[in-house]
Amino acid sequence: MSAWKTFFVSLFVCFSVLNIYQANFTTRKYPKSVSSADLPQEVYVHRTTPPPVKNPYSLTTIEARLGYYFPYLKDDPVEKNIFQLWKTSDLDDPTLFKPEWEDLIDRWKKANGDHDLMLYSIQEAENNVVDFLRPTVPEVVDALRLLPHDRLKFEFLKFLIIYLNGGVYADVDTINIKPIRFWFNSPMSPTKFWLGVDTDYNAADWSDHYLRRLTFSTDIFRSKAHHPMLGKLIARITYIIFTQKDLIKSIDWDNAYEVTDASGNPTIQFTGEFILTDTTFEYINTLPDSVLFTSASNDDLSLTGLSKKIYGPDVKDQKFSYKKFTLLSNPVQINDLAILPKVSFNGYESEERDKFDDDGTRSGWEGFYYARSKKLTGWSLKELKAISN
Template identity: 35%
Template sequence: MSNIEDRLLHYFPFEEYEEGQKNFLKLNNDHEDIPQHFYDQWKKFRDDDKLKLTLVEKNQHELAALVREKLKPTVPEVLEAFEELPIELQYEFGKYLLAYFHGGLYVNENSIVLRPFRDWYFSRLFETGLIVGISVDDNEEDWHLFYTRRMKFTNKCFYAKRHHPFLAKLIAKITYLVHQHKKDLQKMTYREMQKKTDESGESLLFSITGESIFTDTLFD
């Protein structure tokens, strides 16, 4: 896993002092239409004069072409892992790959704008490289009855600079897990993956590409 991570950072070096990319990242699922209200509510957000966010929108075929172009000659294990995943998990993995190569703000279509992006936290001393939100933060004694983890960070809305080391580590970890579970993944349908759990009682969907691995990697 560390070898994959090292090569990602070697071939796609992180520029710590580079200005963050002002991209609005959107990955379209080929099997679902994007609700019009998503575009309506984020249009004002994207067109903010102070930000001038550039929309980077790709469908899954375009994303697959990007991954193949970038990774086949450099870190082919990641490309192989991406192609091994069922289409639904490719979508989850694709979020991180899109952010890694382009940099910017990724948002799921069911997210709702509460505060303008310019009002989010940005350091005045250093170029902010990563912003994540909290999905679960439960301090009650019975938290385990409702969640598999007491605290989770969300992968539905996050900001990252291009080639950020967190994303390199996350991509490497997912790649490693996919290769480990390759035989299981090839046999199971998407619904079966939802039902199959790991030792913590968590669905494979979350433990391989979802919020759980996102959270664990961030803590690492």
């Protein structure tokens, strides 16, 4: 078996496809489910028990250690930071930084004057997370430094920077349409994590083009510092790096990143959209006492003129799957984690629609258009044209 096939099988074993049913409701409280995640917050906040001994070959141990040293203070406000990351932070470096990207960065600054914006090089971001993690959870630092390709580090660092500091992550080639202060925040329960749908190909032949029926974007996302979903994600990536390190080193990653599905997602990956998507589904499906907040319009696709037929794999036995988030017209929130419709971080295909909403007055579908990638870097996912409803 080739190294690539072995790696793909290994990842498949590490995180299986997550399935669920679809229900018709606006708010529902689910009964407590058995889960190894999410120890009571008071255990972490007040540190009434010592952390587990370091073991990078135990997924649950890594996750528990992150939760212990970086407690999630869910009642505190989301940090007003914007982080951007690229190969260099030198705007005057013409070989690595395109002039038009500076305009996009300035737009994020001007539209969000109440936020601090930080542009890091990969090395600067690594130094930042090492300062936090080396004294506490050094196995995550060791995992980061085992990565053999800068793009792997780039993708992992997105999650690490936001987990440790909180705020918005946005690639340098993204354009901000609506200021962050106008982004969705649930009136029922304060939102602490924002993810946008990236690919959502609703057609019978979806599996001929995509490796996931639906994915969430890593171009732009927002989170409260120390959110347990990011803790789970970081633990999983760290675990994979340690348990698959020889295989990871054996892969020619320059070539691997060229082999993609129709979304532009590499077919072999463990730091990008696929693992974010899989871990998100695992997280929300193992939440104790989960509560879902949605809108009636999400169940009435006739409002957008879309077909009501949902295509995709047959899923059973879990609360949340792609069926709950496909063809969204409004955000959906599970506890404090919001899933935004595709328009939120993908926008429209025509640049003529990129008109700023600085006063936050747009409503309906257009009111949820917050930002999008302009696909200007060599590492941006460039989706192949595929038509679905």
